[in-house]
Amino acid sequence: MAESNGVIAVRGSGRPVGRYGLRFVALGYLLVLLAAPVAMVFYRAFRHGLGPIWSSLTTSEARSAIEVTLIVAVSAVVLNTLFGVGAALLLVRRQFPGRHLLDVLVDIPQAVSPIVVGLALILVYGKFGFFGSWIERNGLKIIFSLPGMVLATAFVSLPLVVRSVAPVLAEIGDEQEQAARTLGASSWQTFRRITFPSIRDALAYGVVLSLARSLGEYGAVTVVSGHVVGKTVTLTLFIDERLQNFDQTAAYSAAVLLAIIAMGSLLISRRLRTRSRSRA
Amino acid sequence: MSISVRNVSKTFAQFKALDNVSVDIPTGSLTALLGPSGSGKSTLLRVIAGLDTADEGTVSIEDRDATHLPPQRRGVGFVFQHYAPFKHMTVYDNIAFGLTVRKASKAETKAKVTELLELVHLEKFQTRYPAQLSGGQRQRMALARALAVEPRVLLLDEPFGALDAQVRKELRTWLRRLHDEMHVTTVIVTHDQEEAMEVADEVVVLQDGRVQQVGAPAEVYEHPANDWVMSFLGPVTHFGDLLVRPHDLDLAHEPSDDALPATVVRVTRLGFQTRVDMESKGAPIYAQLAREATGRLTLEPGAQVHVRHVRGESVPARVGATPIADDVL
């Protein structure tokens, strides 16, 4: 059908004053709150060229921070991807009592403060927590060690993969899968050859979101980490530590690195989302 | 004249939706804008309503130039194909909307809305929401809503397109009766020629953004202006290099001067009619005969017959152009 012109589908309306007014307010706000500060960080970081950035990010502390961040983030993402795909399949393709409850539970992490996440994990997996004695007896260490940080990171990014995959699963419907089954395919074969290819882009999108979130978690990780430099310090904790030691250069360098990763993840996930939509 | 459209053109990106269109809509009439999709009929209607602006040309409503007026000030009522109900308002509030905009008093509004609810038989539904109505009911509500502000002109954009065949037919008849009662100048856009023929006083046939013909339904059917109009409005078949109506043909075993020799390919009995598919000089041709007429003929595949055009008009067929409604059984 023919598309109408004008701001509100009506010719001669959307008075220019109104339209420009709204645009000015919106853009002005975004400039002051988002664009200008981000630009400032980049300016401050790159002001003296790439040299200082490179050197502050290649110290052994920085490098181990990067390493720890990657280990923790990737572990959390792997866990949440397995959970995410499984939960999405269950929610969309299966009936069971409590289905709606599961749907609601998956979203809980969004409403929990990161500090509370850290506290919650300490209360269960810390030395004096619920499972504390069992953990100690078996020589494990969860809180103040990498596993705890993985748990904290997994908690905060829990819903991301589920919420990317589930809508696509619902949209494409299960007819193809039913067809595959009537042709004799087992559940695993059906998943591998029919379901998975069709959710691949949505899954990638969820994984990218999840990874970006995991790389950047601060509050929850700062509570459960022991802040042991070289062992349990992630990039975000590194920034905090450097700031406290008045090492602005290193802090800004790491901040800019994480900002670039964040922007990159936005670009990639946007590309993946449009691809997944056009495929569906 | 209720509506005068003069030399209106409109292009969307590269697509020319209206090409120098001029049309007069007589006051009090029910006019159909008929054409296939892409013919420009909806665009023309929206230009008349002010929902789209023409690139060139003028629109007058009741002798006043409306070309630059926004829809709010044209005094037109518009009914959409998908009803465009105000989903968040009850049926009553939907119908009352135009009146509340004009700041009518509560009493006035109530009186008018009640009257309209009775007219469209939705009295029992006035506190319902559009989501709780059927398609036909939603469309009746949309009509009542448009009529509430007593528009000078009522414009309907394929109003029954989204409804089942049965509901469509019922609403069609109901619209005609409504128009006979209220005499509001009405313009209805449709791609369904049966609908246009049944409902309208006058038909404007559009194709490719241009007016092909204007006239009463019988007029355009029996005296089509060109081969395209002929084939769009009814069944056609080729008679030599003319286009004729298959039910205007007669078959005989005896040759005559004006007859085309043909070989029978297939005979199909359709209730009270018989369809005879033939081949003449390599080109397909088919006739629709009444059952009695076939009695005196031996019609079997391979039989030789002679086809005559015995009544009605014929129109020269354009070379290479394939008429729309040719043969598909």
Added chain:
Amino acid sequence: MSLPPNNSAVVTPAWWRTRAGQNSRRGTGLGLGLVTLYLSFLVLIPLGAVIWKSQSQGWSEGWRQVTSPQAWAALKLTLTISVGVAAFNLVMGTIIAWVLVRDDFPGKGAIELFIDLPFALPTIVAGVVLLSLYGPRSPVHYNIAFTRTAITVAMLFVTLPFVVRTVQPVLIELDRDMEAAAASLGASPFLIARRIILPNLVPAMLTGTGLAFARAIGEFGSISLLSGNLPFHTEVSAVNIYNQIQSDNTVGAAAQSTVLLVIAFVVLFVLDRLKRWGGRRG
């Protein structure tokens, strides 16, 4: 999220009774078991532990912790500013969504993309970002460090995308014919916006606002960097809880956490109900 309807057409009954169907049911059971296990050990048990801990010395002790002067001040401050920020986002977010959907100008694509930056950015980086322009070394000489304004700005930053992203899809899907119909009935553009467009946006606006509020009350990283965490002045609940954890006052920390959790859940629940009530009308 709206799940597919609970009809048995999702699974063909006949197939369900076959061997393959049996295996699939086992698969469902297994999958459900694993998923539940994961959720329990990661989310449910830990959160339960928080609630349990807050009353481990009795509910009254927990309440005393929450109402202790510094904690209470932090809570009041957090809630007050969060409500204000959420309300502001309600308006601003809708305006931004409107401009993104109905307006067009060079650079709109970039804005569209980077609106989500506060989602993707680590909170401490958000703090650094805001600090660089509005901190002690501010080039525009606007220093909000150690002030309550800093809390507001930090919260505004991290909650920026919420209302925009919930309203935007609804605005895109809105039936433009409704607006055209209203116009043909004589409504001015302003009236159309007020009586036709806005009412249809309200559910999405409420959802976004609720999410923004829940996010704001729990924010830590950016606020802690900017506000200086001055007790009774610029200390928010999350910071106070963190301090309680550091000083081993886990009961106090748990009690305050429980309060935050309850508030967040209540707000989201109420909004969900409101949406359902509104959604009934289509």
